[in-house]
Amino acid sequence: MILWHYVALLLLITVQIFKAQSCDEFTDLDLSHAIIGTTLKTRLLLYTRDNVTCGTLMSHTNLSAHPQFNLSRPTTFVIHGYRPTGSPPAWLQNIVMMLLARDDMNVIVVDWNHGAANVNYFKAVANTHKTADNLTAFIQKMQEQGASLGSIHMIGVSLGAHISGFVGANLNGLIGRITALDPAGPQFTGTPPEDHLDFKDAQFVDVLHTDIDALGFREPLGHIDFYANGGTDQPGCPKTIFSGGSYFKCDHQRSVFLYLNSLNRTCTSKVFPCSSYKDFLDGKCLDCDRFGAAGCPVFGYDVTRWRDVLLRLNQTKTYFTTNKVSPFCMTNYRVEVVIWNQDVHRGYITVKLHGNGEEAVATIDHKAAQFKRYTETKLFAQFDKDIQSVRKVSLKFSTGKVLMPKYKLRLLRIRLTHLERAERPLCRYDILLEENKEVTFRPIPCEESNF
Incomplete structure (x- = not known):
């Protein structure tokens, strides 16, 4: 009996080794390849729910050689970008697993690392069209064998976004x-639509911008464009060159991690259509009536729920803010303040929400707000987490002027309205705020006349 168990164990180990050996991996190159230069090869690695962690290298011409490739299922292509060091993307396995956890689909990782790993960025750019032509031929084979073009989703990162557009x-x-x-900016910014991704390249195009002042593309490209934190400096990313390579790539890479966050439904980021980031921060773009009962769209994988209305609107530019780390999504409130000071005051407000042992903080400091007697000042507060049941609220007023006399802000009323949950606003009346001193109180449901 012991011998039989031993033999069975050996067989199991042998099967596992065989399986491991039969998996096809993303091409792993190094800096020497990038310096010497490589010849473009496009490899297609197939993953399904039957082989979530074990890629299968696909034939470009004989699709029947892969019985697990079911053309009746939707197919998602994942296309990486520039790889100056030749290493595989760190996020690759995560996006494959999360996509397959969401839907029963074919996931094809487009491995064009032999064309993307080059210290000469211009060579990598030149290879985008060649890679796109290769993918186009493959998809045409799929179409010949019964696949619907409408069931194809392409997720492209940086240069991969433009490859998707060319396809x-x-x-x-x-x-x-x-x-x-x-989407990559250098060598694509300022070119005609046929030379970069364009919203006419697919039935629905959604675009995330996180580094428009360096490696990313600044202008809108899709039916909906998401500008995270204005599309520039991402929270938690290094601010100085002394941080090394992370300083150059962190903002750009954040796009992938934000998308992963939307895939695993850690939390949901509502986005707001707006003409500029300044107007968004000023709270001038909180009205989403144009989207009907569905309200404001959400960023990421699930934005297709708003697809029909977005297609009617043609191109929509939206903004949202994030936290420094996952979960990235923030919680949005409208804060309305009425004071009864005789003099006009300018300053900044910090709001804290307390409940169930948790605390959420929003500092409204992008510019000094103006508070005028009996005039409602509307502020946009973005909290780092969502407190489901708010028990207490803390407020702090500051002018930011160190050497000036301290001011007092006399609040006739403050009202806080959750922008993502249909619940009654919270109010408080008659509060005295001394500059730089935090005041904590219990809010009450607003009176009907204040709605």
């Missing part, structure tokens, strides 16, 4: 969806 253009904009994660 879509080659197929007359008939593929179902392109998701572009911080």
